[in-house]
Amino acid sequence: MVTTQDTASRDDVRASIVAAATELLREKGASAVTTRAVAQAAGVQAPTIYRLFGDKDGLIDAVAEHVMATYVSEKSAATDDATGDPVADLRSGWRAHVEFGLTNPELYALIAARGSGAPSPATVAGLDVLRRRVRRLATAGLLRVDEQRALLMIHSAGNGTILTLLGMPTDQRDLYLGEAMLDAVLTSILATTPATPDPSTTAVAVTFATVLPDLPGLTDAERALMAEWLHRSLTSRTP
Structure with missing residues (x-):
């Protein structure tokens, strides 16, 4: 029979192992995160x-x-508190995402490598944050x-920008590339004059879609x- 104490102990051990592996990854890279090294750092046996993790x-x-979940949690909180210009909020989130990727190159590469399979819950949560930012743009008719x-x-351009910058020598990175890429995407997705809602049928349809779930009298x-x-x-x- 598994007791609450056993579960707590298991969670504590798991957290300790993850913390030890995270430190190794940040200090020495993915190649340094061996089962033996992590076990030694966490004070546990390799089995x-x-x-706990399978392999x-x-x-x-x-x-x-x-690491991604911690970052997403902070980003989500910032999104929930955002009350200003939706374009400025999106730009702020973009900058934070690029900064995360460049600050955590080993981790970002690992996260990006999971793209061929099912995305992790943290990645899904990150997309949900971006989706809420995009919804603000749509609601504003932009x-x-x-x-x-x-x-x-936005998601594709952001990932591509980060991976491109990570592929360059640190001293040769064009740190304005991120802003240029975002501007290019915004030019493609936003109304011609963001400060004034676009009256075109496309913008009206996009905006209407945001209120569709709340329309009364419909099944x-x-x-x-x-x-x-x-x-x-x-x-x-x-x-």
């Missing part, structure tokens, strides 16, 4: 790591999850593309059908 890859994922396309464009099926019509109209337009 404990296999029992070294499982441990590395847990480390990336831990988007000229649908929310999902805007989300994917769920009717809302779903209307959402499908809006999506079809937006995605069928020539870029």
